[in-house]
Amino acid sequence: MWEKLLDRFLTGMMVEDRLSITYPDGTTRDYGPDTGEFAHLAIADTNAVRNIILNPDLGLGEGYMDGQVTPRNCTLDQLLTVIIRNRFKGRLPPWLLLANRARFHARRFIQRNAPRAAQRNVAHHYDISDDLYRLFLDEDMQYSCAYFGDDAMTLEQAQVAKKAHIAGKLCLEPGMRVLDIGCGWGGMALTLARDYGCEVTAITLSENQLATAQQRAETAGLSKRIRFKLQDYRHTTGSFDRVVSVGMLEHVGVPNFGTYFGKVGELLDPDGVALIHTIGRSAPPMAHSSWINKYIFPGGYVPSLSELAPALETSGLWQTDIEIWRLHYAKTIRHWRDRFDASLPQIRKMYDERFIRMFHYYLTVCILAFEHQMQAVYHLQLAHRRDAVPLTRDYLYGKTAAPTAKLPKREIAEN
Template sequence: MWDKLLDRFLKGMMVADRLSLTYPDGSTRDYGPDTGATAHLEISDAATLRSIILNPDLGLGEGYMDGKIIPRNCTLDDVLTIIVRNRFKGTIPPWMLMANRARFHMRRFIQNNAPTASRKNVAHHYDISDDLYRLFLDQDMQYSCAYFVHDDMSLEEAQIAKKAHIAGKLCLEPGMHVLDIGCGWGGMALTLARDYGCRVTGITLSKNQLATAKHRAKAEGLSDQIEFRLQDYRHTEGTFDRIVSVGMLEHVGVPNFGTYFNRVAELLDPDGVALIHTIGRSAPPMTHSSWINKYIFPGGYVPSLSELAPAMEQSGLWQMDIEVWRLHYAKTIRHWRDRFDAHLDEISATYDDRFVRMFRYYLTVCIMAFEQQMQGVYHLQLAHKRDAVPLTRDYLYDAATPAAASIMHERRQA
């Protein structure tokens, strides 16, 4: 039964590329035209066929994690590129469309993300182990999209450029008090304190990140300029000259967008500037990945700009600038995956094969999202006053940390 349903599904979906599938009984069937890209998958048991039919996104991810779905004579990139590229081009069976619509309408319940749930969700991913993240992130442990001013930049250079670009948009002056919402391991806060002379309050819901951030601030002699807190943005009080939030809005959830932007408005000084860096969709809203929600980012969601705009408008803040980064995150994650693969022996000594396959699948499917889907990164620059920043973007390309300016100078001279 399940093989017949999957056969019907793939016949309708595959319209641009060729996918060969070996079923549990050993038979192989080809789907799609004999043109475009090709890939070959083997599925080893009937239970996996059933899972794919009931929830393709979850079934495919779990099948790969469990070693029940195996790419043959091709890479995981090849397989996921074909699947992602064809999933919206072909015909999807009615029962899958109905299930997808149901999951879409359930997102307000799934993403409720009350403070207690938010802390639990963050711990699920960020409190695994700092040692794991150190193996594949840059030296500053920036776990967000880097900014590749030049294609051949190293990951370290691109992350420095990212921080410099954000700092430029904040229009910083020494002594300003900056709130860093979702401060991670403290890299942005350290940069703003060290290179721009700011006071920084960084908040996170991750105990691991908090401990590492505090340790780093102490090691650099910046504890008097930086305060890190284990705190929800909804519980933060005070007024700040500047607010920065990098890679945190994706954890807020649809029901809380209004609360989030209202809190930014309340915490931001009347003359202040905020910069929100978030993954976003340049297309209508869609159902979040069931697999990502279960195994990687519970309660997470990639918003479309159409979902964020009403909340920004109702906050009363001016939208000073909205910039879209295309493909920068795909390049970033490819660097991460290369480093992850380079340390497989170390990672496998600590984690089992299923975890390793899960994490590698996560990195790969995220690459595909940025390379094959309408997904990018938004920079939302907000303020209470329409003249809080210069009227053109020209000022941005003179604003850089000494380190970033040195990199840019060397590149121009090469």
């Protein structure tokens, strides 16, 4: 029964590429025209077929993790590219359309992300091991989109360029009080304190990241200029000249956008500037990946601008600039995956094969989301005053552009 349902499903979905499926009984069937891209998927177990039918996103990911679903004569990239391209162009069966609609409407309940739940969600991904992340991130442990001014840039250079670009948009001056919401392992806070002379308060919900960031600040001699705190943004008080948040809005959740941007407005001085760096959809909202939610980022969500707009409009803040980065994150994650794969001998000493397949699948899915779906990175520059920043972007690229931050010293990054 399950094989027949999958056969019917793929017959309607495959419209411009060729997908071959080898079923558990050994038979192979082709779907789609003999044009475009080609991929071959082998399914070893009938339970895997059933899981794909019931929830294709979750079933395919779990099947790959368990070794029950494998690409044949093609790479995982090629397989997922064919599936993604046809998923949005072909015809899906009614039961999947209904399930997707139900998951979409359930996001307001799934993503409530109360403070305790938010901390658990963060720990699920960020507190597994700093040693793992050191193997594939850049020296400064930036776990967000880099900024590639040209294709020849290394990952380290592109991450330095990202931080410098953000610093330029913040229009910093020495001595300014900066709040970093979701500071990660402290790279941005260290950069703003060391290279721009700012006094930084940096908050995170990850105990691992907090400990590493504090140690890095102490090693760099910056402990007096940076305060790292284990704190939810909703519990933060004070007044700041600048607010920066890189890669954290994706963890806020749809029900909390108004609270989030309201809090940014509350914490930001009347003359202040905020810069929010976030993944977003350049298309109408859709249900988040159930596989990503279960295994990678529980409670996470990539918002469309239409979902952010109401919260921005009621925050009392001017949208002084919105910039869109398109393929930068795909380039960034390809660097991460290359480094992850090159580090497999070390990683196998730390984790089992199921975890390794999960993480490789996660990185690959994310690459393809930025290459083949309507996914990008948004820079939301916000201020209380419309003239808080220059009226054009010339200040970012002309003679008055902010200086490029220096590469972090290796001994700082490794502590």
